[in-house]
Every structure is written in structure tokens, then in C-alpha cells.
Amino acid sequence: MRLRSKKRTAEEKQKIIENISISDQAEISTSLRENDEIIRKMLGNSDDFISRKILLNKQQPIQVQLYYIDALVDKDTLQNDLLGCILNLPSKVDPSWKTEKDLYDFLQNETINTSDLTKIENLKELFSNLLSGDTIILIEGYSKAFATNTRGGQDRGVPEVTTQKIIRGPKEGFTERIGTNIGLVRRRIKDPNLWVKKYCIGEKTQTEVSIAYINGIVNDDIVKEVDQRLSRIEIDSILESGYIEQLIQDAKYSPFPTINNTERPDTIAAGLLEGRIAIFVDGSPFTLLVPALFTDFLQSSEDYYQRSDIGTLLRLLRTFAFFLAMMTPAGYIALTMFHQEMVPTTLLVGLAAQREGIPFPAFIEALIMEITFELLREAGVRLPSSVGSAISIVGALVLGQAAVEAGIVSSAMVIVVSLTAIASFVFPSYNLAITVRILRFGFMALAASFGFFGIFIGLILLVFHLVSLRSFGIPYTTPLAPFIAVDQKDVFVQSVLWKERTRPRLISQKNITRSKLNLPEAQKKKR
């Protein structure tokens, strides 16, 4: 065994430690002691970092050093498949092996039981693997290290979805583990064309980010665009898919979401089949789906699991709810402050009677109620569930009764605010609900200054903004503007499943045919 002695000076070591995060090519030394020193220094002698020295071949001892991070490894794998193998190693190690390849082959083929053994070329890779939960094997006299997959640690299994509940449809949701998540999707689409590409983003967090798409359906331009945008990210940390979303979205100052996110594997699968691209982020159960169009946020995956008439009805209801949630308080303000002539006489008299003795103008009244409601809602999210019911009682009593009886707000306003609140919970997507909440206040201000004319102006500005947005090159309001007639079958109206034979035009341009058979007709022919 030829030892290549390649001693480093103290300064050199220091330099490597300082630069390790920057320079990719800092090499692994042949000296075990030196490597040990560098690794320990880098990790700052952290207590959860464990190293273990093993001597192989008692006659001509070869020093082997194992490194792993306690919390990240799966103890069973480590003990049974790795330590067990190495310690029970018969003295087969032949000192006459000339190259590292021999050793690698030996370890790979005859010794180690773990599923995965990779050769590591430099320090950067070493740290990256170590911190992902691999166990690193360093051998005296070799300038390469080996990483065995002992990744493990805590995982909460496949949970039930919490944010996008549906009645009919699969209940499983994504988890924090990226591998599990991709697996959940792969299990749904058994197509070799489902391609996954991996990125490692975040200088400190080294978060694994993967994009998945179905080759042949997806629009290659969009893939290129996503790839570029992901590669361009330079940031220290990615802690949630929200980071990625903010870093790659198109309209940075728009209240409208241009990237969809979901917890549901079936939604992702459906998106992939339409030609979209999924972005998985390790550590987050929320997976991103691009490109996202405005109408996507009004659709739920459940629509497709039910018959089309129900789906259509629900979609129209949601569209209505969108306007309701955004406009109701504004409309109320405009009607009572500016356009009393538009209210039927009896209703106007009723409103006027309620407003007798209310000290605030309608706008302030609406503002008070809306803000109170937002507070309640926010408090409801944060509070532990045991206190939550108390808050709702207080909310109901304070908002619903006491305030009206005390003459601070009118009961019509309570109705308006509750209507708005209910309507804003209708959307399957939480993103859009937030947008609507923001815009609602803008519309209220416009209504308070210009009545319906103000609302109209706001609407025009909103539309201008909406149509100017793009999501990864696709106009946000497709297929409404630009109007695509064939795609109208799946926007507000959901046509029957066997007629949805094409994929959305702009998103997927290549393979647009979904099913060739017109099912009911085929059945008819059989008869």
C-alpha cells in the first residue's frame, strides 16, 4: 500500500476551514488525522457529531474512521448494516491493493450491507452528505471518502391533508420528506416519462428541491424557464416552499398568487397530467405547481371526482363568492352612502331605521367590523384548539349581539361582514382568500370616496393588473383573456369527463389529446 503523504501546514488547514463553504474543490487529505482535525473544526465540535475509530486487519492495521450526526441517522441501519459488517470483517483486507478502486469495490461488493455507497471526492460533498444523515467512512491513506446511506430520524408518516379538505377523494397528503412526497406522486403516475430533476438550494440549508414533470406533455419552454429561475437563486436558506415561491414568482408586487401550492398528491398528479411542473421542497408538505392561472384558484380537485353538473354548480358558486367576498362591504358602503335611490324603498327604510343612532359613518362602521373580524380570524388560527371555542363564543357575542345592542354597529353591517367572511372561506385555495382580503379594503376605500363609480374604477384597475400578469410566460387570465374557446370546457363550466379530451392549450402545446375514445359513444356501439 503506497501512502501518498501530502501534509498540510497549519495555515493551509485554517484556509480550508474558512473557505470550505465557498470552495468546492478542497480536497480530502490522505492523512486521517488531518481530515479529522478539519472536520471537527468545521463542525465546531458539536456534541451531536459522533466519530468512531475502527482498526481493520489486526496484522497490518488500517485505520478507518466513521463519522455521523446522531440525530440524523437511522440507528438500526448504522448498527446492523454498517458497524456490524465492518467489525465482523474477517481479515480480508489485503494490503497489496494498489488503488482506491480496489478498496471501493471491496467495500461495495463484499462488506457493506447498506443500500447505497458513494464515493466522495472533496470536502464540500463530504459535509453535504454528512449533514444529510449519511455516515462517512474515511480510511487512512486514501484521499477519497465513502458515504453510506444511513439517513433516518423522525418522520411523521403520510398524514391526512389539513388545509384542503374534500369530501370525496384521497385523504393522504404530503409530508415533510421530499422522497416520500415524490413517491406519492410516482405511485399515481406510472409513466417513465415522469421526470424528476434535483436541485440543491440554500447555501446554509442545502435544501433539496426537485422539479417533476411529464416529458412529452409539458411545455419545454416552461421547464427551461423554471430551471433557469431555480438555478439563479442565491440565498442562504430555504426553509419552506414559500421561499421558493417568492423567489421565482413572476409578479413580485402583485397580491395575486402566480404559483399554486397544494398538500394533495392527487392535485399535483392532475397538474402534471395537464402539463404543469411540480416543485417539491424538502421539509415542506406544500408542493408548488406552475404555471398557475387565475381560474385554477377557483377550482378544487374534488370537482373532477364528482359529476360535472355538481362541479359546474360549485365553480359558479365559487366565482360568485369571489366577487361577494371582495365587494359586499364596498357595495354596502356605496349603496348607503351614495346611491340611496337604488335601494328599494322598504329596504332603505329598514336600513335607515337601523342606522339611526349609530355614531359612525358607514365606512368607519364597516372598517371596524372588518378589522374585528380579521382579528378574530387571526386569533382563531393561533390559539390552541381548547381556547378556540371560547374565542368563537366571544366573537359571536361581541360581534353579533352586544355591538348591535350597544348601538355601535348596525345589524345590517353584521350581516354584510358575516356574508363576506363566509364567502371568503369558500375558495379551495388559501392564497386567493388572502388576496381577496387585501383587495376588499381597497374596494371599501374606493366605495367610500366615489361610490359605485369608485368600485367600477377599482374593477378596471384590477382587470388591467390581472391581465398584465403572467405565470411563467402564460398569461394569467388564460383562457378568458386571451380567449381560447376550446378551453372554456374546464373554466367556470366543467364539462363531462369523457368530453374533456384535450389538455389546456397554452400550458401543454405538444401532446394535447387526453383520451381518444368518446366513452359513452363507444359503449353505445357495443350494444
Place this chain on the structure above:
Amino acid sequence: MDQKISAYQFFILVFMNTLGTAILFIPTHATTYGKENGWITVVFATIFGLLVIAVYNAIFSKEETRSLFVIIDDNFGKWLGSISILFALLFAYFTTFANLWSIGQFVGLHILMGTPPEAIVLLVILTCLVGVRYGIEVIGRASEIFLPFTLISLILLVGLVWPEAQLDNIQPILQTNVAGAFVGIIPVIGITFLELFCLLGVIHRVNNIPQAKKAFFIGGLVAGFCMIIVTFACIAVIGVDGTIRHIYSIYFLGQNISIAEFFERVEGLVAFIWFITIFFKICTNFYFIAIAIKHLGGLKDFRTVTIPIAYFLFVSAVTSLPNIFYDFELMNSTYLVYAILTGFLLPILLLIVKIARKK
């Protein structure tokens, strides 16, 4: 990176531009001249207007990539061309601030009593400014979003007043006032089809010129049809006298709706139709002004001048016209003359020169 619009979007822009001011003023104008035959006046005006559109279409060859301004320059020469463009530009300016003025007046009178028109004009011009700066693509797409609402409102309006219509009111047909009915065509197309000249600045942006020409034609036809229906409804429901007497007779028409004690007081529908259409009209005219100046000054980007133009438009819109009577007189005199010169004579001249050059 030129922005492109589709032929369908162009069709909507034509539709909106034709109806723009027209929907509010046409019933009164046409009936003033044609009396009971007011709606026939509009029928003839539409036919005549389609001829005008045919002239416009003839200016552009099948695979035209040049803009209107380049065509004018190429045919008239640099100097004469520039003067023509300036002439057209001032017309667009005139149209835009007159429209702004009328939106200020209408809102101040019917929607927000007491709000000074200045505030309303300011709000509208700022909104248009946003639209214009986004570019023609966004204007086109926004119009696509609004088209269904406009059409539904229009259908609702006409459908709901129908029970109130008395067909007696439109008689006698073409027995009296025949001369008036024909002369009335001039002021009617003056504020509708001749203003479409401004859309010629946009037509080369359409991704398919032959289809754009078709869209131009169909847009004019559909808009004309809507105007005929509306004028007819006005005369049939509120009578000739009422139509002439009311400044915004279609708004009064909306006030007459009463179905099942629920669909009452929906004249807001009328206001909505009018706002939408005039809004896109102002936007496209504003855009025309900006690109005309861009061409004249040889600028890189038309957005350069949008903000100053907005300032100018605002001040002109609030100061130039003293009252509604003057506006009516203007629409029958100076404005009409100007509209005929730019919207009719200039294109015909251009066409003649073009044909002569070819030979």
C-alpha cells in the same frame, strides 16, 4: 418586442370604440334629426359606417407590417405626412378630452351628485394612464374580460324594457321627416364610425391582418346593430319627444325598467355599459396619441410621453367645454367637421394616393 393582439381582441376594441360615446348620445342625436325614423337613421348610418370601414381596410394591404404612420409618411412624403399625422393626432386629442369631459358631466349629474367633474376626470385619466402604460396587449385582454359583462348588460337592458315598448311610437315609418332622417346620418357617424380612425393606429399590431380586417367589419356591424336596437327601444318606450328632450335618453330608458318590483332602478346597467365602452375608447385614443407622438418624435418608447399627455388631457377636459349645450352644438359643428376631415377625407386621400402610386 412588439406587443401583439389577436383578431378577436381587435374586434372587441372596434365594438367598444364604436359604442363608446354613441350608446349614450346616439338615441338623442338620431331622433333629433329623424324623429320617428331615428332608428332608421342609425340603420343607414351603420351601412354608411361599414363603407367607411371598407375604406379603412383598403389602406392596409394583405401582409402589411407597417404602421399607419409609416404608410402615411411613405405615401405623402415626410412633410405632408407629418402634418397629416399631427392633424389626426389633434383629432384624437379632441375626441379624448371631449369624452373625458362627458364622463365627468354624466357622473357628476347622475351617479355622484355634487362631486366635481374634475375629480372624476382625474380618476378616469389616471386609470386610463395605467392601462395605456401597460400597452395595447393588456388593453386588448382587459376588453376581453369586460365584453361578456357589457353584452349581458345590453341584453338585459333591452330585454327588460321590452314589455314597456309601444310599437305605436315608431310609426309612421319613413313618411315624415325623411330628409332629416338622412341628414341625421352625418352627425351619427361623426361620433361613431369616423372616430374609428384612431383604431388604424392599432391594426398593424394584430397578428393576422386579413382576419383583423374582417374583425374590423364585424365589430362595426355588431356595434351598429346594438345602436339600432337601443335607439329603437328608446323611441318605442319613451317616445320621440322624451328621447329628444332627455340629454341621456338611454339612461332615462333604464329608469323605466320595472319587472316584478325587483328589477327596478337598474339604470346603473346603462351607466355600466357606457363606462366600459367609453373607457376603452379613451384608452385606445390615448394610445393613438402616444404612438403618434412617438412616431413624430422618433422616440424609442411611447410610454415616454404618456404622463405629460395625461396632464394635458386632464386640464383640457375640465376647462375646454363650458356646458352641455355647447357640447351638443360642438358635436354638430366643429367636431363634426373635424371628424369628417380626419375620419373620412384623410383616409380617402391616402387611398387615392396609394392607388395612384401603384400605377
Place this chain on the structure above:
Amino acid sequence: MLFPTILLMIVSVIVFYLEYKRIKQKQAKKDNWVFMIFMVLATIFLFVYMCDLPTPDFVAFFEFLFKPIRGPFFTWLIQYQ
């Protein structure tokens, strides 16, 4: 009118600055010049209006432009009303 005037002036200065920067970024020298000229004119125009001074009347200009045709045309047209 003092407060609105001042506010509008401030707003137009801000607008001027932002637009100027935007055009400069695009490195269009001619655009920049044209913008400056137009903007100064427009601001003066607006200022004149806000101070209740007589503003240039475009309608009067057009009336003047078409004076010879306008009158006879109007009289001819109006008789059919």
C-alpha cells in the same frame, strides 16, 4: 385650492423624477429630452389651471381652425333638426 395645488405639484415632481429615472435606465437620450420638454410644458399647463389663470383653449383653437366651414355647415345641418 392651495392645498391641492401644492399636493399636485409635489406629485408631479415625484412622477417626473421616477419617469426620468426609468427612461434613463433604458438609455434613450432622445426620449429623455422629449419627456422633459413635454413634462415641463404639462406641469406649467396644470399649474396655470390650478391657479385659475386662463388656460390655452383647444376647443377655441379648433373653432378657429374650421371657422370658414363650420358656420355654414352648422346652419345647414340644424335646419333638419
Place this chain on the structure above:
Amino acid sequence: MRGRKYILIITIIVLPLTGCWSATELTDIIIATAIGVDKSEDGYRLSVQIINPGEIAGSAENTTRTATTTYTAEGKTIFEALRRMTTIAPRRIFLSHVQVVVISEEVAKEGIGKVLDFLVRDHEFRADFILLIARDYSAKNIVSVITPLERISANKITSSSAASEKYWAPTRDVELNELMQGILSPGREAVLSGIHILGDEDLGKFKSNAEKTEPFALLYINEIGVFKGDQLVGWLNEDESKGFNYITDNVTSTVGGVDCDDDGRIIVEVFRSDVKMYPKVDGNQVTMRIHADLLVNLGEITCDISTETQEDLRAIEEKIEENLNEIMQNTIEAAKKLEADIFGFGDRVRRSLPRDWERLEKDWTTHFLNTNILLQSTVNIRHSGMIHDPFMDDIKKKNQEE
């Protein structure tokens, strides 16, 4: 494109600067539902019925206050009087919800043109209120009456006016536009229905009026006032009013009766009435052929008559036709007496025969008085109610047997 957010910011800055001029809180206005116009010494006396919302809406316990209040002010014109009223009224009076305008007979006789200009011109008024003439009573008192069922008397007036036009047909629901057409169009005169107080006009103003099963005062609408130009010239009685509605094809449903040979009556319910006018001009002689086509149900038979055969029915039909012709004839005579072409005969001529109209227009009144009327009625009986044969003769028979 980067400038777009700045534009939005600027819009937001400018917004508060411009807003809120026309905002009026509901607590700053009072809602007017009816207007009464009377004559005063040098102009008009305007009475406005306004709503007291607290008394009407919701389940609020009844207080001693009334649901409506009437304010009165005088002025040389309507607008002046209305603005003078602000000195009395606690808040601005909001006119968009006015449903009824009552004009006193005195004012109507003098001419209502001056009253109408404001109603047409003012932006706050909407076009859907009805106009009535206060007959024998001042408009102020009519506006002030408190009605038992409807707490807002204006609502009562509109609904009963609409109902009586629809089911009884001696009145006419005239809205502003129709009135204007009647006053302004050549060859047509306007009409307005009359409104009366039945009972004690002074006691009708008290809240106790609504606390009795038989109120002190009730409002009722009946008969049609005829205008010439904008001046009231006379009245049609109930039958003539009904005839007027027949001729102008305004009957949706009514009840008409004819006497039998014995002392009973046959009452029929008209459920479809289609009346057409066909003018003919021969030189200066205008002939108006009026064709009425009625579908009726037998509603009540109190005499001894058979309905078994088609001939029997035909006989009844003929009787009704005769009666109808008589009513219409009487109406036209009445109108001719007042020299007012309320049926729009002239308008009909103008629309059908515009060339002749140009000749006749100048002295249409004389031509109207000379108009020949040809009445043709067709009545068809469709149903006989729930029973087949009348039973009066059976009763008689039984009575005789006993």
C-alpha cells in the same frame, strides 16, 4: 413597465384628496314618499310626506309617534318651496323614493306645466312615480292621511291605484313620461286619475285613524280627470272612465254588468280585451273605426236565464256588446263635450296617415269634434265559472212549489 406601481401609489395619494363630496349618510337624509302641491297666495304650497324609519322598520315596539310626517312650505315655484322646507325639516329631504305626486284640482285647472318642469328636470326624481289629482280636498290633507294597513300611505296609494287599474279599470296609473307625452304630443290629451278622502279629513291625520276597524278617513282613487293642454277641464264619471280605458286598450281585467229582462243582472268578468283603432280620412272628414274584442267569463247571474244552448250564450254576448258600445259611445261624447282628444285619435291619424295629418293638424279640435265613430265589438264567453247552469230559476220553481 416599472412605473406602474408608482402610478398606483399616486392614485392612492390623490384619492383622499378628491373623495366624499357626494356622500350622504342615511342618518343625514329623510326619505320623502309623497308630494302634494296646492295653490297658495302667490305660488304653490308644497306638502311632503316623509317617513319616520324607526316606526316602520323591524320589530321595534310601537311608540306614540306616527309612521309618516308631513311638512309644508310655500314658495313661488316648487323648487323654491322645497328648499324653503329645509328651514322646517330636520335634515335634507331625499326625493328619489317619491312614489306619488298629488296635485290639487285648483292647480290642475290653472295648468300643471309649471309643476312638471321641476319634476322632469331634477335629477333626484325618478320616472316611476304616479301623479294624481286631489279632488275636492287639498293635496296637503291627502298626503297627511294615515292609512290603516299600509303604514306609509304613499305605498297604499300606489298599490291601490295599480290594483284598481288592473281589476276594475275606472282609473289610470299615469306616470310622468305618459303624462308628458299626453301634454306635449300633437293629437293627444293627457288624463290623470282623481283621489278623494272618504270620511273626515281632519281626523284622518291622527294615529288613531289606524286604530279603528272602520277608520275615520280613507283614501280612494276613482274617476279620470281630463286635460286640455296642461289644464284640467273636466272629469269622466266611473263608467266613462272605464270606457276610456277600453278605448285606449288599457283594460287588463274588469267586471261589467248588463240588466236582464227581469230584475236580475248578468255580471261578466273581462279577462282579455283587445281594442284597435282604424282611422280613415275622407277629405276633411275623419272616421274612426274602433274594434273591441273581448273575452269574458260569466261571473254572476242573478236572473232567470238559460245558458244551455249556443243561441242563449250568443244572446248574452250580444247584450254585452251592446252595453260595451254604449259605454264607449258615452265616453267619446263626454270627451267631445270637453273638446279634449284624450284617446289619441289625432295621434293615431298622424301615425297611420301622416300626409292627411299635416292637413288636419292645424284645427284638429274641430276635426275631432266632427269625427265619425264606428264601434264594433265582439264578445266571446269562455267560461261559466264553477257551475254550468244558473240556479235562479230552480230556486224560483221551488219557491212556487212551496
